[in-house]
Amino acid sequence: xxxxxxxxRSRTIELRVDGTAYHPDVDPRRxxxxxxxxxxxxxSPKKGCDHGQCGACxxxxxxxxxxxxxxxxxxxxxxxxxxxxxxxxxxxLHPLPQAFVDHEGxxxxxxxxxxxxxxxxxxxxxDAGAPSHVTPSVSDSPRWTDEEIAERMSGNLCRxxxxxxxxxxxxxxxxxx
Amino acid sequence: MKPFxxxxxxxxxxxxxxxxxxxxxxxxxxxxxxxxHLKLGITAPGLLVDVSRLTSSDVREDDRGGLVxxxxxxNSDLAADRRVRERYPVLAEALLSGASGQLRNMxxxxxxxxxxxxxxxxxxxxxxxxxxxxxxxxxxxxxxxRYHAILGASEHCVATHPSDxxxxxxxxxxxxxxxxxxxxxxxxxxxxxxLPGDHPExxxxxxxxxxxxxxxxxxxAWARRSAYRKVRDRAxxxxxxVSVAAGVSLVDGVLEDVxxxxxxxxxxxxxxxxxxxxxxxxxxSREVFLAAADAELADARPVxxxxxxxxxKVPLVRRTLAxxxxxxxxxxxx
Numbered sequence: 001x002x003x004x005x006x007x008x009r010s011r012t013i014e015l016r017v018d019g020t021a022y023h024p025d026v027d028p029r030r031x032x033x034x035x036x037x038x039x040x041x042x043x044s045p046k047k048g049c050d051h052g053q054c055g056a057c058x059x060x061x062x063x064x065x066x067x068x069x070x071x072x073x074x075x076x077x078x079x080x081x082x083x084x085x086x087x088x089x090x091x092x093l094h095p096l097p098q099a100f101v102d103h104e105g106x107x108x109x110x111x112x113x114x115x116x117x118x119x120x121x122x123x124x125x126x127d128a129g130a131p132s133h134v135t136p137s138v139s140d141s142p143r144w145t146d147e148e149i150a151e152r153m154s155g156n157l158c159r160x161x162x163x164x165x166x167x168x169x170x171x172x173x174x175x176x177x
Numbered sequence: 178m179k180p181f182x183x184x185x186x187x188x189x190x191x192x193x194x195x196x197x198x199x200x201x202x203x204x205x206x207x208x209x210x211x212x213x214h215l216k217l218g219i220t221a222p223g224l225l226v227d228v229s230r231l232t233s234s235d236v237r238e239d240d241r242g243g244l245v246x247x248x249x250x251x252n253s254d255l256a257a258d259r260r261v262r263e264r265y266p267v268l269a270e271a272l273l274s275g276a277s278g279q280l281r282n283m284x285x286x287x288x289x290x291x292x293x294x295x296x297x298x299x300x301x302x303x304x305x306x307x308x309x310x311x312x313x314x315x316x317x318x319x320x321x322x323r324y325h326a327i328l329g330a331s332e333h334c335v336a337t338h339p340s341d342x343x344x345x346x347x348x349x350x351x352x353x354x355x356x357x358x359x360x361x362x363x364x365x366x367x368x369x370x371x372l373p374g375d376h377p378e379x380x381x382x383x384x385x386x387x388x389x390x391x392x393x394x395x396x397x398a399w400a401r402r403s404a405y406r407k408v409r410d411r412a413x414x415x416x417x418x419v420s421v422a423a424g425v426s427l428v429d430g431v432l433e434d435v436x437x438x439x440x441x442x443x444x445x446x447x448x449x450x451x452x453x454x455x456x457x458x459x460x461x462s463r464e465v466f467l468a469a470a471d472a473e474l475a476d477a478r479p480v481x482x483x484x485x486x487x488x489x490k491v492p493l494v495r496r497t498l499a500x501x502x503x504x505x506x507x508x509x510x511x
Contacts, residue, residue, distance in 0.1 A: 008180030028183040028225070031212070051213050055279060064253075064282045070212045071283070072205070074183045075227055122278065130257040131273060133413060138262045138269040154413035155277020 018086025
């Protein structure tokens, strides 16, 4: 058997969530999503499928969009987590959620925090020149089109079917940046 | 989820020692497949060893003119790497056709080829599956077979390997650098995965404790003209029904070099050596492309299933292979 670690027992980690520092005691089985929602009371990321298929739990982990439901919390020691709630500042809504409002990019709203975080990650990835599956040639930089937005958001499901508004919202936020 | 210990050692050597010493231990990298398996009860390790920070997350040039990819490089970073996009477009395209933006940000070069089949019976612990529970039987036979193998399967298992990246690595003759309990060694990528035979539970030739540290891409002039095409049930975020990775070089209108691999058809990324033999030295034409596909598919054995079976994959591979080769050779002609 391994000589290091403590069998199945929890450990204290440090992480920042939306600018606030936390030092939770974490069971090895706990995912980042459950840590945020159940232990820290950060309920902006939503639990949809809990199997990495719906995107409702998307957060920015050290600036990159990931699925909190497939991330074990202990591996986030020292990390910076940003949720959709943390994207808004003191001076009103962040351009992304504002654009979702402007374009009615939600109905029930359950998928929206994940959509917003995913869109924030998408903008950063696009600005870095990263190609996607629909970029005509991977040797070129992508162009800012609805097709690129839709492909890059394919990991976020909306069972209300508000996709048309979601693409328009991200288009607007991207145009304004 | 069964209780387990999660260790985060400081070095790859310590990680290998920890896993080698504990038969119930497993490596954790991006976690995109393993964490789901913990939740589904497909696997229940007593110890997880986090290796995500222990192997290189850089892509570097090697002295042969190829690239060496650290096992910790994220799929999204590898797909965005300028050198990969220009010198190995088949790899960038394969990576970008897989999963979603979030998952590509998590998944790693070392972990991606080791992801396990998405056969629904493997994923459903209430059904018999020789890969998950050896000797329990195969529920796929006569069941839902749309995503199952047509080449190299056995009576014990008809599951397919799900990775797109792995199909590109097979066509590129990549090398897998492994750190194991007995030291370092190199495994040819095309030898990494096994066919099911009598032991479908063994996906690869790696032993317990073996850790992939790097994957090397040899220099390949032909790869500048290479492509990956994936056919799936929806436009994005789905596993392949079939996929084709190919690259060509044309000299005086003749296929001087040509490499082909297939995905979604077998228990492993399927290097199409028979098709390559038909194509090499030939003048590109639809007839020769189809003849190459037919040579590769001569031993195809579709699975009969309650969903109508997967015989559709034979003509689908045939047409997809011809289309990819047509695009690559027309482009090369210009």
